[in-house]
Amino acid sequence: MIEIKKLKISSNSKNLVDITFTINNSLALIGESGSGKSLTLKAILNLLPNSLFFEKDIKSDFELNFDTIGFIPQNPFTSLSSMTKIKNQIFCSHEKKEETFSLLNLPLDILEKYPSQISGGQIQRVVIAIAISRNIKLLLLDEPTTALDFENKINIINIIRDLQKNLNIKILFVTHDIESIRDICEDTAIIKNGKIIEFGKTIDVLTNPEDTYTKKLLDSSFRNKKFRT
Numbered sequence: 001m002i003e004i005k006k007l008k009i010s011s012n013s014k015n016l017v018d019i020t021f022t023i024n025n026s027l028a029l030i031g032e033s034g035s036g037k038s039l040t041l042k043a044i045l046n047l048l049p050n051s052l053f054f055e056k057d058i059k060s061d062f063e064l065n066f067d068t069i070g071f072i073p074q075n076p077f078t079s080l081s082s083m084t085k086i087k088n089q090i091f092c093s094h095e096k097k098e099e100t101f102s103l104l105n106l107p108l109d110i111l112e113k114y115p116s117q118i119s120g121g122q123i124q125r126v127v128i129a130i131a132i133s134r135n136i137k138l139l140l141l142d143e144p145t146t147a148l149d150f151e152n153k154i155n156i157i158n159i160i161r162d163l164q165k166n167l168n169i170k171i172l173f174v175t176h177d178i179e180s181i182r183d184i185c186e187d188t189a190i191i192k193n194g195k196i197i198e199f200g201k202t203i204d205v206l207t208n209p210e211d212t213y214t215k216k217l218l219d220s221s222f223r224n225k226k227f228r229t
């Protein structure tokens with residue numbers, strides 16, 4: 001369990017985030033643009049910009065550092081270096097690379113290639129391979145489905161579900177795409193203007209939201225879905 005007992009972030013002029021929450025197993029943090037999702041992830045990763053002030057009290061049964069936390073960014077296509085072979089962008093033993101690639105159903109010859117020589121779906125899985133190439137205990141996902149088309153979105157959701165089954169990791173999935181977390185996250189927290197306004201089992205939050213803002217967010221998500229199909 002990871003208990004964010006206190007997380008307060010502010011700039012010179014404004015309080016940006018003031019939240020408390022617990023990651024039991026898998027938690028979705030859902031909110032609109034500017035609600036404080038990325039700042040929360042950056043605080044957990046110790047990557048907040050120096051210009052911001054923060055107070056943080058996090059209790060966890062393992063140490064939170066770069067060895068124990070994996071991060072999957074919003075846009076997998078810009079997170080690899082184009083001039084470097086894939087094998088030199090994954091920092092672990094060859095055995096571990098083989099193990100990770102097999103878990104993600106990636107052919108091993110990709111290790112000898114450059115990013116421009118593999119498909120978009122493979123790039124995405126390589127980025128995930130990098131995130132899980134260490135023995136991580138917590139996986140942070142920053143809107144991993146937002147930049148993707150429908151097919152790749154379904155792929156990544158399935159991959160994350162498989163990882164949950166195969167690796168014993170906790171997940172914090174940040175998104176404004178409510179549909180994508182339905183089958184992945186046990187719990188859901190709704191963040192608005194830097195505050196958690198609703199927290200509960202995902203099934204309860206999605207089917208029986210208590211807060212009017214959550215209801216509106218769900219309505220607009222489903223409206224958008226209807227619009228997209």
Ligand SMILES: Nc1ncnc2c1ncn2[C@@H]1O[C@H](COP(=O)(O)OP(=O)(O)OP(=O)(O)O)[C@@H](O)[C@H]1O
Nearest residue numbers: 011016031032033034035036037038039040049051
């Ligand atoms: N370095 C910064 N200095 C000042 N304010 C910042 C800084 N970074 C973020 N903010 C402000 O903090 C608030 C929360 O930003 P954050 O990036 O966490 O939002 P978000 O929920 O991740 O949005 P999005 O979905 O668009 O990525 C916003 O009002 C943003 O303008």
